[in-house]
Amino acid sequence: xxxxxxxxxxxxxxxxxxxxxxxxxxxxxxxxxxxxxxxxxxxxxxxxxxxxxxxxxxxxxxxxxxxxxxxxxxxxxxxxxxxxxxxxxxxxxxxxxxxxxxxxxxxxxxxxxxxxxxxxxxxxxxxxxxxxxxx
Numbered sequence: 001x002x003x004x005x006x007x008x009x010x011x012x013x014x015x016x017x018x019x020x021x022x023x024x025x026x027x028x029x030x031x032x033x034x035x036x037x038x039x040x041x042x043x044x045x046x047x048x049x050x051x052x053x054x055x056x057x058x059x060x061x062x063x064x065x066x067x068x069x070x071x072x073x074x075x076x077x078x079x080x081x082x083x084x085x086x087x088x089x090x091x092x093x094x095x096x097x098x099x100x101x102x103x104x105x106x107x108x109x110x111x112x113x114x115x116x117x118x119x120x121x122x123x124x125x126x127x128x129x130x131x132x133x134x135x
Contacts, residue, residue: 001034005041009034013048015062019071028072028083035074039110040102044073047082047098054090078115078125079103108132 010017017029024031034044051068060067068091072083080102082095106113106129113129128135 001036001038001041005038006034008041009045009048012045013052015067015069016048016052017070019069028074029070032072032074035072036080037075037107039107040075040080040105042110043080043098043102043105044082047094050094051084051087051091054088054094058088075102075107075126078127103127106132108135 010020019027019029020033022030028035036044048070052062055062055067066086068084068086070082070084072081074081080099082099084091084095087095103115104113105111105127107127109129109132111129111131113127113132115125116128116133117123118126118128118133
């Protein structure tokens with residue numbers, strides 16, 4: 001994800017993405033940032049809002065040590081992977097829903113898409129719209 005969009009997530013949800021401040025050997029988020037294209041920004045932003053709201057409803061304040069902490073956000077096998085500590089069952093349900101939804105959102109532009117086989121060496125899948133199938 002580009003720097004501007006990554007900063008949008010970090011600035012609006014600083015406690016949720018606090019692992020970015022850890023040593024690179026302790027956190028994939030610190031080492032690699034958000035490891036997907038910009039088309040999933042809205043999906044990830046909305047998921048971050050939902051997690052923040054779930055924590056608020058549960059009475060967990062951002063400064064509490066039990067506040068959820070994102071450790072990695074990436075694309076794997078064509079869909080979003082969102083790894084987080086201290087997730088409640090409600091948060092895990094929302095994470096799974098967003099991961100499932102990502103299969104139908106172009107990772108490049110955010111338009112409607114689908115999982116498509118991409119061949120670079122060995123075949124693998126990416127979520128793409130028709131205009132980005134080759135990207």
